[in-house]
Amino acid sequence: MSALLAVDKVDLFYGDAQALDGVSLEIATGEIVAIVGANGAGKSSLIRTIHGIEKPAHGSIRFDSTDIAGWPSFRVCEAGIGHVAEGRQVFPNLSVLENLEMGATPKRARALEKQTLERVFTLFPRLSERRRQAAGTLSGGEQQMLAIGRCLMGQPRLIMFDEPSLGLAPTIVQEVFRIVRRLNEEGLTILLVEQNVMASLKIAHRGYVLENGRIELSGSGHDLLNDDRVRQAYLGL
Numbered sequence: 001m002s003a004l005l006a007v008d009k010v011d012l013f014y015g016d017a018q019a020l021d022g023v024s025l026e027i028a029t030g031e032i033v034a035i036v037g038a039n040g041a042g043k044s045s046l047i048r049t050i051h052g053i054e055k056p057a058h059g060s061i062r063f064d065s066t067d068i069a070g071w072p073s074f075r076v077c078e079a080g081i082g083h084v085a086e087g088r089q090v091f092p093n094l095s096v097l098e099n100l101e102m103g104a105t106p107k108r109a110r111a112l113e114k115q116t117l118e119r120v121f122t123l124f125p126r127l128s129e130r131r132r133q134a135a136g137t138l139s140g141g142e143q144q145m146l147a148i149g150r151c152l153m154g155q156p157r158l159i160m161f162d163e164p165s166l167g168l169a170p171t172i173v174q175e176v177f178r179i180v181r182r183l184n185e186e187g188l189t190i191l192l193v194e195q196n197v198m199a200s201l202k203i204a205h206r207g208y209v210l211e212n213g214r215i216e217l218s219g220s221g222h223d224l225l226n227d228d229r230v231r232q233a234y235l236g237l
């Protein structure tokens with residue numbers, strides 16, 4: 001397996017507190033990989049470290065064979081890693097269209113802006129209908145679609161989703177998972193952090209279980225769904 005992203009022995013500290021402890025994982029081109037873990041296990045910290053928001057104390061993060069550990073976020077983004085952050089981070093006073101345009105910051109994305117915008121509007125017709133509307137007046141589900149659309153505008157090769165279904169109604173949650181799967185079918189590689197463990201392992205090719213900042217278990221989505229420890233701790237079965 002040739003890894004698109006390879007995280008190797010990454011340690012992250014907040015002051016004296018260690019949030020990631022020797023974390024290693026790989027994602028191959030074309031995979032959906034899920035990260036599962038309890039509140040505070042370090043899932044967001046992992047995504048934020050890959051994205052250059054947090055700086056690891058040790059370890060390497062190789063994307064397409066280049067070590068990007070410690071790079072600032074804009075360079076990580078330029079390299080082709082997109083991040084749909086927790087909590088639907090849209091600019092509430094800007095229109096849908098302006099929010100989308102702001103996503104096209106990497107150089108190669110600017111050149112393709114028109115085509116990508118059409119792709120986003122095909123994927124999310126509601127955003128097209130509401131392109132002049134202020135983002136802050138969209139429903140929660142529409143804001144999540146906008147956050148995903150804005151990320152796509154940056155032409156990423158890998159998208160990291162941090163809790164994309166958090167706080168959304170069940171039908172919208174299904175829609176979010178459908179979109180994640182569709183993006184993957186269209187060729188995007190995906191790292192998915194979700195509190196909806198059942199749904200995320202169902203669509204994931206592989207998954208990792210993170211506990212107290214350490215990877216404790218890994219396997220195919222199917223094997224993890226059938227693992228007694230996962231079933232007890234995360235599925236309440």
Ligand SMILES: Nc1ncnc2c1ncn2[C@@H]1O[C@H](COP(=O)(O)OP(=O)(O)OP(=O)(O)O)[C@@H](O)[C@H]1O
Nearest residue numbers: 014017018019037038039040041042043044045046
């Ligand atoms: N900016 C910060 N400063 C200090 N400690 C932090 C900071 N961000 C996170 N932590 C701590 O690091 C640990 C991991 O937090 P993180 O948010 O990565 O976990 P998580 O698995 O994403 O949890 P959740 O599912 O609740 O979002 C927690 O103990 C948290 O309190």
